Amino acid sequence: MKLKESIISITLLAGIFLFVGLLAAAQNDVQISDTSRIYQLNDQAYQYYYYSNLDSCKFFALQALQWSDKLLGLETVKNNEALLKRCKNLKAISLTNFARGIENKNITAARDTLTKALELVKETGNKREEAAIYTAFGTMYDFNGQSELAIQNHTKALELIREYGSRSEYAMKLTDLAVALRSNGSYGDALDKLMESLKISRELEDTSTIIETLLAMGFVYAFVEQWDDALSSQQEALKIFRLMNDSSGIARIYNDMGVTNMTSGNLDEALRLHRAALTIRLNSTEYYGTFASFVYIGQILEDFSDYEGAVENYKSGLQFAIKSGYKISIVDGHLSLGGAYMKLPDHEKALHQFEAAIKLSKEINDATGEARACMQIAKIYIGRNDHITALNWLNQAGEVAPKSNLKFLEEIYQSLAESYFKIGDPENAYKYILKYSDAKDSVITAENLEKITHLTNKLEFENKMALQKESNEKMMAIQQGQINRERLTRNIFLLGMLLAVVLGIIVLVRFREKQKLNRRLNETLANLRATQTQLVHAEKMASLGELTAGIAHEIQNPLNFVNNFSEVSVDLINELREEMAKGDQQEVDAISGDLQQNLEKIKEHGKRASSIVKGMLEHSRSGSNEKVPTDLNTLADEYLRLAYHGLRAKDKSFQSAFRMQADETLPNVNVVPQEIGRVMLNLINNAFYAVSEKTKAGINGYNPEVIVLTRRLNNTIEIRVTDNGSGIPDSVKDKIFQPFFTTKPTGQGTGLGLSMSYDIITKGHGGKLKLESEEGIGTVFIIELPT
Amino acid sequence: MKILVVDDEKDIQPLFEQRFRREIRNGEMKFEFAYSGEEALKYLNGNQHEAVLILSDINMPGMTGLELLDRIKKIYNEPPPFVMMITAYGDEENYKRAMELGADDFLTKPVDFTELKEKIKTLH
Incomplete structure (x- = not known):
């Protein structure tokens, strides 16, 4: 996120300098060397387009366009064929970027601009640029819901790139085409293209295409309601983004996974994911994304009947819609917020939002938005039994509503009929009842048609998948x-x-x-x-x-004893000889007793050292991990010391109290000791890390402490690792067990520790790993193991 | 001369008893052992002014040697016992903190008993 921000601010700065430079240059005549300027301006325009800042894209594209026109007007250019070609290409690129910059506001103009650009590149014969223009066409149609046209254009671009482009461009193009195919309901074909793209981009190790492809795949699976497959594609992409530390990408995937969960009806998970996306996006300049996250959260909260929460989220969402400059999202924002106010109910505030929606939707010719707002206002007046005012709004809604939106018309006609009936105008009521039943029939027909199409697409897809999964033997049998x-x-x-x-x-x-x-x-x-x-x-x-x-460190202690006891024994032998010579039998007995004890001690401490080494070997050994009855108290105590001394050895200034509170009645538990050891080490290390971070903050009177406690509950054994560090914020709690999640600075944590611990405890031992944490007070990780 | 040794390693007792075998037999020195900071304080409470020299490990579970040192120096003003700290880490940080808290001397593990004996003898 940081990187992206700095890229944006650098490009912005560069843009400003460039602009100033351009103003200065405008005083003089145009130079041939100005082509590089046009390249730069176009680069910038595309960057802004990529980050959804269409106004800036348009601004820079327009500059580029003006400059290329100036160049094309030069005599030197007109008389030099190679130069003329180059300038025409530049103009085509500028036109393409300009079209991208206006596609959200005026699709007709965007289409005409692209057509003009296409003519120019056909004159120059630049095939790659031609492909780029077809792609722009395709993307525009896709965005606008015209999937047939989108597919046609993406296919043209694909063919050109197959011939003239690189393999990586080809893979990217396949994914674009797949997205268009998906919008059209051709899920099977879409998946084929995506798999081809994935294969190529994996070979090329082209991460950005791998990610785009995985995400597109996720949605293909979601459309055919294969939620698990959808989520696993998304999770795979998430892994890559995490490895790349790309927070904007991570947010995007949380968003997509949130949508998948919303559609599959798993609202709790969806809420968690959208919140996670929001947390990241709030620290970015992705205003449209932030708006979307707020709206998703609002929708889920509305589903949970938490209207106040929904209002708060829609409100914030609206702010970001305004920041993003997408007028149609601002209308959406007003409508959502108004809807939530209605449910609160706070009709005055709701009215205010709907009026704002109407005003803006008129400005941008968003008929659907306007009609929806009118309809909502009408509902408020119906609720107040003011049917005359309601009728005004309903009629307005009926006038502006797009005639293609049958379902919406059905709702309007029904309300019109009811309101006319209420005010004692049976004639009009009857008229609208007829219209209503007409619309309803059409809606049912359309819905059935849609259902059938969707079902057919789904069946087709499943059939294709089933065929793919057929085993070779089965095919051999058929043969x-x-x-x-x-x-x-x-x-x-x-x-x-x-x-x-x-x-x-x-x-x-x-x-x-x-x-x-x-x-x-x-x-x-x-x-x-x-x-x-x-x-x-x-x-x-x-x-x-x-x-x-x-x-x-742990090994040093027993070794010291071994050394000391053997040294002291050498002295004792000398003394023993002296006493024997003297004939003091009593002293001889005492000394030989001591000698025997020392040899025992040497053996004991030698064993202690070797068991530590053995433990270390076990920790690193992989595979064949058997469950054996284990004394968890000893294990926990061992790892507590190891962790402490390990940290001390790395950082001598590190200080923390630590203590073991063992339940002595704990029975031996059947576990894989090295695995549970690894979990203990992980949790304890994290605990020490937490207290050391808090120590570094320099709070007066703070005494860092880590406690490991074991206890026996009914059918479980509990191990609690407690620290009095800064605690874990709620936003992090959700993610803490996810692979690659880490709050430690880069290079200090793999982000796998807790996720592996979680797997070891839950999958490996049928237990639970939980956490309780309060910010500013501390954290407890609780391992529960069945006895 | 009475010496209190504080260490969580219990085998420190036979080791000291043998290392100072002669001195103990002559009645030159008398050793008491405590296995934690808490235990050491308890002993000191019951036997005030008896221990002239306290030898304490720093890294112990529960109350650390440094905390013990702090308590001893704050509580037992007159006459303050001589406190020598022992730790496995001969690092500056612990040394400085021990000195700040009023430690009289500093030993590193593994303990050089010849050196320790010399130091104790100069205390007489």
Whole structure:
């Protein structure tokens, strides 16, 4: 996020300098060297387009356009064919960017501008630029819901790029086309394109296309209601963004995952995700995204009947809609806020919002927005039994509402009929009842049609998927059957044989295709598995590093004893000889007793040291982890010390009290000791980290302390790791167990510790890992293990 | 001369008893052992002015050696016992803090008993 902000501010600054430079240059004549200026201006325009700042995109594109026109007017340019081509291309690029800058406000003008740009590049024969213009066309149509046209244009661009572009551009294009196909309901085709794109971009290690493709895939799966597949595509993209530390991307995926969960009806999770997206976006300049997050949260809260919460979110959302400059979102914002006020109910405030929506929607010719606002106002007056005023608004709504929105018309006619009836105008009431029933019939027909289309698309998709998943054996069986049939038919008809051969070819071709798909799926799976193994190994090694320092200290103590007791024993032997010479039997007995004790001590401390080394080896060893009855008190105590001394060794200024409160009645529990050890180490390290951060803040009278407590509950054993650090903010609590989430500075944490701990406790041991935290007071991590 | 040794490692007792075997037998020195800061304070409360020298480890669970030192120096004004701190970390930070809190001397683990004996003898 930081990076993006600085990119924007740098481009902005550069833009300002450039602009000033341009003003100065405008005094003089145009130079051929000005082409580089036009390139820069276009670059800037595109950057702004990419970050959804269309006004600035338009501004810079217009500058570029003016300059290219000036160049085209120069005699030197007109007389030099190569130069003329170059300038025409520049103009085409400027036109394309200009069209991008106005596509949200005036689609007709944008289309005409792009057509003009297309003519220019066709003159110059620049195929790559031609492809870019088709892409711009496609994106514009896609945004506008004209998916057939979008597909046509993206296909043209794809063909050009296949021939003239790079493989990476080709992969990107495939994804664009897939998005258009998806909008059109061709989910199966969309998925095919996405898989091809994913394969290429994986080979090229082109992360941005991988991510776009995964996200597009997520939505394909969501449209066919395969929520798990949708979420796992999104999560995979999330992993990449996390690795890249791209917070804006992370927010985008939280947003997408939120939408997936909203559509699948998992509202709690959706709320959590949208809030997570919002937290990130609030620190960015992505105003449109922030607006969207607020609105999603508002919608969910409305569903939960928390209207006050919804109002708060819509209000903030509206502010960001205004900042973003998207007029249509501002209208949406007013409508949403008004709707929530109605439910509160606060009709005055609601009216105020709807009036604002009407005013703005008139300005930008947003008929749907205007009609919806009128309808809402009418509802308020109906509620007050003021049917005359309501009728005014209803009629206005009926006039402006787009005739294609049957469902909305149905609602308007129904209200009109009811209100006319209430004021004693049966004639008009009857008229609207007729209109209402007409509209209703059409709505039902349209809905059925839509349902059927959707169902067909879904079935088609599922069929395709099912075919892909068919095992090779099954295909072999079909082939075998085919051969048998061939034998039969050979004896009967020549024609039959021919048919069988044709069928055989079809089956073979399909079989090959499926094999290819299967191979692709397997490759993807293998890639993912390999990555996962690497990450787990990295995390193990990271925690081993933390352990080593602690172990060095822990091992020093027993070694000191071994050294000391053997040294003192050498002295004792000398004394023993002296006393023997003297013949003092009593002293001889005492000394030999001591000697025996010392040898025991040496053995004991030697064992202690070797068990520490063994523990370290176990920690780093992978696989074949068996559950054995384990004394959790000893384990916890060991790791508490290891963690403390490990940190001390790294940072000598680190100070913290720590203590073990062991429940001595704890029975041995069947666990994998090295795994539980790893979890303990992780939690304790985090606890020490928390108190050391708070110490660094320099609060007077603060005594850092970490406590590890064990206790036996009914059917569970509880291990609590408590610290009195700064606590974990609510916004972080939700994410804390997610892989790659870390609040530590880059390089200090892998972000896998807690997520691995979570898996070890829940999946590996059937237990629970919970956290309780209060900001400013501290945090407790609670491990619950079944006995 | 009575010496109180504070360390959470219990085997420190046989070790000291053997290292100072002669001195103990001659009645030159007498050792008491406490396995935590809390235990040491309890002992001192019951036997005020008895211990002339206190040898304490710094890194102990519960009350650390530095906290113990602080308490001893604050509570026992007259005559203050001689407190020598022992720690596995011979770092500046602990040394400075111990000195600030009024430690009279500083030893690092592993303890050099010949040196310790010399130091104790100069106390006489």
